[in-house]
Amino acid sequence: MKILAIHGPNLNLLGQREPGIYGTITLDQINQSLRERAAAAGVTVVPFQSNHEGALIDFLQAEGLDAAGIIINPGALTHYSLALRDALASLHAPIVEVHISNVYKREPFRHTSVIAPIATGQIAGLGWRGYLLALEWLLSIEG
Numbered sequence: 001m002k003i004l005a006i007h008g009p010n011l012n013l014l015g016q017r018e019p020g021i022y023g024t025i026t027l028d029q030i031n032q033s034l035r036e037r038a039a040a041a042g043v044t045v046v047p048f049q050s051n052h053e054g055a056l057i058d059f060l061q062a063e064g065l066d067a068a069g070i071i072i073n074p075g076a077l078t079h080y081s082l083a084l085r086d087a088l089a090s091l092h093a094p095i096v097e098v099h100i101s102n103v104y105k106r107e108p109f110r111h112t113s114v115i116a117p118i119a120t121g122q123i124a125g126l127g128w129r130g131y132l133l134a135l136e137w138l139l140s141i142e143g
């Protein structure tokens, strides 16, 4: 069983980028935690990060159809990428949208997600552990 962990623009800079908001953990460390937790359940996590909308869509088209679940932090694409939303909507797997920060406490442009209406659920504001909670939920429903 395969679960995708997709990270959008600027999330490659986790650890150095605005640590007061996003913390000091790196993307590699997050992916490693996801891989370890999934491996304990006999599941494979396939991580992918890109700063490019099209590359994220290409990856979803290539890997998404046979995925059992999708964890995605679309970064700023959350707020405007209808192309990413359409790519996700064409898949069958449950989708958990994750945000490290509580986007609803921040600037008004972050309060809108064009992804949320086609996601199964959303986790925001729980820091990097939100990714693990998303994984835990996906494992529980696939159980």
Ligand code: DQA
Residues within 6 Å of the ligand: 009, 010, 011, 073, 074, 075, 076, 077, 078, 098, 099, 100, 101, 102, 103, 110
């Ligand atoms: C983010 C929130 C977005 O508004 C922002 O553009 C990001 C990160 C988060 O994880 O809190 O890049 O998705």
